[in-house]
Amino acid sequence: MTAQDSGKRSDYLSWDDYFMSVALLSAQRSKDPNTQVGACIVNRQKRIVGVGYNGFPTGCSDEALPWHREGDFLDTKYPYVCHAELNAVLNSVPGNLAGCSIYTALFPCNECAKVIIQAGIREVVYLSDKYAATDSFRASRRLFDQAGVVCRQLKPASRIVTITLDENG
Numbered sequence: 001m002t003a004q005d006s007g008k009r010s011d012y013l014s015w016d017d018y019f020m021s022v023a024l025l026s027a028q029r030s031k032d033p034n035t036q037v038g039a040c041i042v043n044r045q046k047r048i049v050g051v052g053y054n055g056f057p058t059g060c061s062d063e064a065l066p067w068h069r070e071g072d073f074l075d076t077k078y079p080y081v082c083h084a085e086l087n088a089v090l091n092s093v094p095g096n097l098a099g100c101s102i103y104t105a106l107f108p109c110n111e112c113a114k115v116i117i118q119a120g121i122r123e124v125v126y127l128s129d130k131y132a133a134t135d136s137f138r139a140s141r142r143l144f145d146q147a148g149v150v151c152r153q154l155k156p157a158s159r160i161v162t163i164t165l166d167e168n169g
């Protein structure tokens, strides 16, 4: 019997698109007004073992710290925000991340690159590389290259994934 004869749906999400969609859905939780990033860690058995998004550390109010991009360093978000990839690693189910892949909406910065490498993650799948020209992201590339972590930009099969939160489906 062919796939067509079986009646199976043909427009289901690929694994790559599915895991990136989970990362992007997680990003919707971010309070950052400028850039919302989500990350999803997947093990070799294609099981999701951690998700995260960019936000302030637990216990630090989303209203008491600044979300600004400019101004004195201490008056911007940068010294306070935890990146999506860091949170995905820290939120992961206790165990081993060795050999896992991380799906992230935005290519990891150098600080997250160090965490990803040290956690044993071997593949980075990203959607956007909008900060590729900055030193932080150039450093990440260098770290990943040396550590043998494979990076690939996802070219999604489906550009739009629709989720309707409606009790009638």
Ligand SMILES: Nc1ccn([C@H]2C[C@H](O)[C@@H](COP(=O)(O)O)O2)c(=O)n1
Pocket (backbone or CB within 6 Å): 032, 034, 035, 036, 037, 053, 054, 055, 069, 077, 081, 082, 083, 084, 085, 104, 106, 107, 108, 109, 112
């Ligand atoms: N791979 C990345 C890159 C950035 N982030 C977070 C950190 C900030 O909340 C935001 C970047 O802010 P922007 O300079 O674009 O206003 O994105 C991350 O979680 N993961």
Ligand SMILES: [Zn+2]
Pocket (backbone or CB within 6 Å): 083, 084, 085, 086, 108, 109, 110, 111, 112, 113
């Ligand atoms: Zn980072």
